[in-house]
Amino acid sequence: MDGPLRPTKRPRLALFELASCAGCQLQILNCEDELVDLLQLVEFVYFKEAISETGNEYDIALIEGAVTREADETRLRAIRERAPLVITLGACAHPVGIPGLKNAHDSEEPGRLVYGDAAGYFPSTLARPVDAIIPVDAHIPGCPIHKDEFLSVVTALLVGRRPPIPGYPVCVECRLAENPCAFDRGALCLGPVTRAGCGALCPSYGSRCYGCRGPADDPNVSSFEALLEKNGLNAEDVLAEYVLYNGYRALGDQALTMEVSR
Amino acid sequence: MLDRMVPKADLNRFIDRLASEQTVAAPVAEGPSIRFQAIRAAHEIAEHYLPTALPPSKYLLPVKETLLQFRLGEHIEMEPVLEAPEVIVFGIRPCDLHALALLDAIFIDDKHDGHYAARRRRITLVGMECLEPCDDRCFCHSMETLEVHANYDLLLTDLGDDVYVAVGSPKGRDLFAGLTGAREALYEDRTRLRRAHEARDAAFTPRLDVSFDQLPGLLAESADSLLWDVLGEKCLSCGACTNVCPTCYCFDVGDELDLDLATGRRYRTWDSCQLDAFAMVGTGESFRKPRAMRVKHRLNRKGRYIMERYGRQGCVGCGRCARACLVDINPIEVFNQLKGQPASRTVR
Numbered sequence: 001m002d003g004p005l006r007p008t009k010r011p012r013l014a015l016f017e018l019a020s021c022a023g024c025q026l027q028i029l030n031c032e033d034e035l036v037d038l039l040q041l042v043e044f045v046y047f048k049e050a051i052s053e054t055g056n057e058y059d060i061a062l063i064e065g066a067v068t069r070e071a072d073e074t075r076l077r078a079i080r081e082r083a084p085l086v087i088t089l090g091a092c093a094h095p096v097g098i099p100g101l102k103n104a105h106d107s108e109e110p111g112r113l114v115y116g117d118a119a120g121y122f123p124s125t126l127a128r129p130v131d132a133i134i135p136v137d138a139h140i141p142g143c144p145i146h147k148d149e150f151l152s153v154v155t156a157l158l159v160g161r162r163p164p165i166p167g168y169p170v171c172v173e174c175r176l177a178e179n180p181c182a183f184d185r186g187a188l189c190l191g192p193v194t195r196a197g198c199g200a201l202c203p204s205y206g207s208r209c210y211g212c213r214g215p216a217d218d219p220n221v222s223s224f225e226a227l228l229e230k231n232g233l234n235a236e237d238v239l240a241e242y243v244l245y246n247g248y249r250a251l252g253d254q255a256l257t258m259e260v261s262r
Numbered sequence: 263m264l265d266r267m268v269p270k271a272d273l274n275r276f277i278d279r280l281a282s283e284q285t286v287a288a289p290v291a292e293g294p295s296i297r298f299q300a301i302r303a304a305h306e307i308a309e310h311y312l313p314t315a316l317p318p319s320k321y322l323l324p325v326k327e328t329l330l331q332f333r334l335g336e337h338i339e340m341e342p343v344l345e346a347p348e349v350i351v352f353g354i355r356p357c358d359l360h361a362l363a364l365l366d367a368i369f370i371d372d373k374h375d376g377h378y379a380a381r382r383r384r385i386t387l388v389g390m391e392c393l394e395p396c397d398d399r400c401f402c403h404s405m406e407t408l409e410v411h412a413n414y415d416l417l418l419t420d421l422g423d424d425v426y427v428a429v430g431s432p433k434g435r436d437l438f439a440g441l442t443g444a445r446e447a448l449y450e451d452r453t454r455l456r457r458a459h460e461a462r463d464a465a466f467t468p469r470l471d472v473s474f475d476q477l478p479g480l481l482a483e484s485a486d487s488l489l490w491d492v493l494g495e496k497c498l499s500c501g502a503c504t505n506v507c508p509t510c511y512c513f514d515v516g517d518e519l520d521l522d523l524a525t526g527r528r529y530r531t532w533d534s535c536q537l538d539a540f541a542m543v544g545t546g547e548s549f550r551k552p553r554a555m556r557v558k559h560r561l562n563r564k565g566r567y568i569m570e571r572y573g574r575q576g577c578v579g580c581g582r583c584a585r586a587c588l589v590d591i592n593p594i595e596v597f598n599q600l601k602g603q604p605a606s607r608t609v610r
Contacts, residue, residue: 041521155521172534175501176505178297192500218538
């Protein structure tokens with residue numbers, strides 16, 4: 001623990017939760033073997049699933065979850081003012097994940113389904129990613145995040161390196177894993193346009209990619225959609241494919257193409 | 263070195279014994295996918311197989327390989343990591359043997375890469391001749407990689423109940439010395455082998471409209487072809503073609519730092535010229551940003567640059583990239599279209 005790159009003062013981390021399942025927070029708690037080492041490097045001052053203390057001074061804000069209420073926007077702006085670095089955790093915070101499913105419905109309908117007559121007490125907006133409200137410095141993608149990726153991002157930030165998140169599509173890792181291609185067995189897969197870094201986890205277990213890590217840096221969307229259509233999908237089916245995790249970008253402007261993130 | 267003839271049953275018993283004593287890798291079918299992996303017995307080996315998902319080069323250039331370990335401090339301490347397990351790779355097709363010969367030329371003769379060379383010394387290559395074409399994507403016959411005369415320790419030819427074994431090295435001879443039931447190949451055996459080769463040569467038809475040694479010239483003339491733009495619009499830049507290619511060897515080097523921020527590892531991983539970040543420099547510019555340029559670069563590497571530099575086929579015609587490509591970019595069609603469009607730079 002005497003490396004020259006070790007910061008003299010532990011950066012303070014605060015982890016805030018918006019609309020989500022808290023699964024990404026739990027992934028951090030899942031770093032069981034590494035937590036002791038991690039806490040030598042950083043200090044958590046706000047982390048609801050883990051500690052009862054709360055602090056309002058922090059160096060890095062981690063945001064989990066999607067923006068679904070006006071109050072979330074106010075909260076995010078306040079966080080951004082305090083935090084030199086803002087990093088999102090998981091698919092809900094970016095590109096919008098499961099909370100974005102409601103964007104495909106009439107704006108009143110989800111509230112009515114969940115709260116019935118009491119829906120009026122729980123006003124909610126379109127589900128949006130965090131960077132639709134405030135500038136974000138980095139995204140740790142995935143549903144949920146992978147603990148090793150979280151640790152490598154924290155390590156990179158501490159030594160002043162770019163977070164090592166791949167920009168290429170899932171197919172790269174899927175081929176390296178020697179998986180049979182989902183398209184070859186008649187399934188379709190968002191692997192060709194989705195950001196890698198998961199090690200092609202779902203296809204490696206016989207499933208296919210649902211796009212939880214959001215679009216790759218440089219997806220060829222038009223060729224990919226032509227491929228889906230060649231495999232029997234119409235424009236509506238293609239849109240439905242994107243909605244599970246990429247609903248905000250797919251539906252936000254009512255366009256049929258996934259907007260590239262940069 | 264004298265060739266041998268062995269009944270298949272004896273060969274299988276021999277493989278069973280070898281696999282129980284040391285690491286034997288062979289093509290194994292798992293659902294629709296065929297991979298080189300460690301086996302415990304001969305019956306696990308796929309009988310008829312298309313080229314494997316990843317080429318056997320993964321045993322010489324692992325997908326991810328640690329090069330050294332380091333400890334940061336006042337003085338940086340570094341220790342090379344050389345992992346070179348003994349492994350017998352069984353059932354390598356002639357196309358892949360040609361590809362491995364190219365990798366040897368690059369990583370041993372040209373660059374002398376210590377990690378590659380260490381692994382190469384401890385690997386035994388047992389080839390398996392092809393007597394029938396894989397499918398309509400393979401074009402080894404056109405690339406003249408169907409026949410192989412070097413760069414194997416043993417080369418097997420399936421002659422029905424018997425297997426003809428060409429011995430290619432002292433290592434192969436020594437390995438085979440332990441095989442009971444084998445005998446020296448006689449005149450009649452060589453005749454059987456020749457007949458099998460004649461039948462093979464009749465079964466394979468040329469698929470390229472040019473001979474492989476005309477490809478460098480054809481590609482040089484086609485630098486401005488509009489076909490590259492057409493392919494660039496289709497290409498998904500997913501890297502499937504380069505990952506499955508037996509002659510692709512480009513890698514990236516990175517560092518992993520442990521949570522103590524003092525110890526870590528330098529590793530290398532397979533990279534791909536088809537990916538956006540491949541030709542990106544520190545300031546963020548990419549020197550090969552348009553997809554069309556990336557596709558053109560790959561096919562020039564396969565058909566031209568490697569041939570010009572190393573005098574060997576940069577593409578061995580295994581067809582893996584064409585099978586892997588979701589948008590049907592097939593080197594046979596690309597080369598034939600370029601051949602058929604000499605004035606392509608003016609064709610719209």
